[in-house]
Amino acid sequence: MLAPLIDSHCHLNYEGLAERQDEVLANARGAGVTGFLNISTREREWRDVVATAEREGDVWATVGIHPHEADRHADLGRQVLREATDHPRVIGIGESGLDYYYDKSDRAVQRDLFRMHIDVARETGLPLVIHTRDAEDDTADILEDEMGKGAFPALIHCFTASAQFGRKVLDLGLTISLSGIVTFKNAKDLQEFAKEVPASKLLVETDSPFLAPVPHRGKTCEPAFVRHTAEFVANLRCVSTDELAATTSHNFFNLFTKAEAPA
Numbered sequence: 588m589l590a591p592l593i594d595s596h597c598h599l600n601y602e603g604l605a606e607r608q609d610e611v612l613a614n615a616r617g618a619g620v621t622g623f624l625n626i627s628t629r630e631r632e633w634r635d636v637v638a639t640a641e642r643e644g645d646v647w648a649t650v651g652i653h654p655h656e657a658d659r660h661a662d663l664g665r666q667v668l669r670e671a672t673d674h675p676r677v678i679g680i681g682e683s684g685l686d687y688y689y690d691k692s693d694r695a696v697q698r699d700l701f702r703m704h705i706d707v708a709r710e711t712g713l714p715l716v717i718h719t720r721d722a723e724d725d726t727a728d729i730l731e732d733e734m735g736k737g738a739f740p741a742l743i744h745c746f747t748a749s750a751q752f753g754r755k756v757l758d759l760g761l762t763i764s765l766s767g768i769v770t771f772k773n774a775k776d777l778q779e780f781a782k783e784v785p786a787s788k789l790l791v792e793t794d795s796p797f798l799a800p801v802p803h804r805g806k807t808c809e810p811a812f813v814r815h816t817a818e819f820v821a822n823l824r825c826v827s828t829d830e831l832a833a834t835t836s837h838n839f840f841n842l843f844t845k846a847e848a849p850a
């Protein structure tokens with residue numbers, strides 16, 4: 588039997604997966620994936636993302652605003668986000684953060700919304716799923732500043748930043764989630780860092796429909812492929828895939844305490 592794995596970050600309601608969601612979920616379950624965190628990126632998709640989690644017992648949801656969408660949500664009230672987290676299937680907040688690579692939204696607006704998400708994570712105790720790209724300094728500064736005001740649970744999703752940044756956020760208590768990018772040939776620095784993340788701070792994800800791992804690179808990614816990433820990371824860390832699967836699943840439920848682990 589395949590060791591159960593959790594895909595800690597997927598977009599089941601995005602084009603590429605949404606139109607064949609049943610098949611995508613069946614494929615993943617057949618590959619031993621026993622849990623899915625379905626991630627929101629903008630307010631108008633919250634309802635669909637949560638509806639999938641209501642329908643499927645092994646799918647949970649997050650609510651939040653991706654930094655790309657910050658400009659369009661500049662006046663989203665804190666209370667709107669706060670109330671959306673009350674839903675029983677919503678177990679986390681995000682994805683939120685800073686993306687200075689694409690710069691699709693004003694940076695100051697991105698920072699304001701990021702802090703607002705942090706505030707709600709602190710109040711609710713629900714983990715914040717952080718997206719950060721080409722924004723290491725500001726991300727670290729904001730995290731340090733906000734942690735100083737009161738701790739909150741959080742992870743860096745699809746980690747691709749420097750080891751220096753990684754060590755800093757680990758010091759702040761954050762968890763690191765690795766996507767299929769770690770399997771790419773040119774990801775040598777990331778592979779090195781993947782070896783040093785403490786076992787208790789590690790998650791795996793697909794970020795599907797994006798970023799398919801080797802050997803599916805370039806294709807539409809789906810949650811079933813989280814196994815390739817898990818196998819690759821297990822190899823790097825010189826542990827069995829079973830052990831890595833058990834560790835990352837345990838970490839998932841340890842962090843996302845509102846999700847119930849299967850009996």
Ligand SMILES: [Zn+2]
Pocket residue numbers: 682718719744745
């Ligand atoms: Zn992201």
Ligand SMILES: [Zn+2]
Pocket residue numbers: 596598626682794
């Ligand atoms: Zn994502």
